[in-house]
Amino acid sequence: MYDFISIGALIGMARYICPIAVFLKPMSYFSLIRIKCDKEKCISCGKCKRICPMNVDVTDNSRKRENGTECILCMECVKNCPKNAL
């Protein structure tokens, strides 16, 4: 059964059932380690958001980015950005 479910999807589902997330979320809001987007290079293709298992809008550099506290630093967005903007 798990052959058909990607690792990213499993990690994405874990955020709804893991109690540790309750404590980690507020800490991640203030984290110094964050993926940042170079707006000069970004072409707004949306690939980073489509590939992110946590649905983070990594192109938004503000602390209020969509699902920003969900980032698990898997680096999939960085690896797949066609413009090396992350």
Ligand code: SF4
């Ligand atoms: S994948 Fe790269 S170029 Fe595309 S929207 Fe994301 S940061 Fe911008």
Ligand code: SF4
């Ligand atoms: S590092 Fe992973 S979880 Fe974080 S924004 Fe990039 S793809 Fe999403």
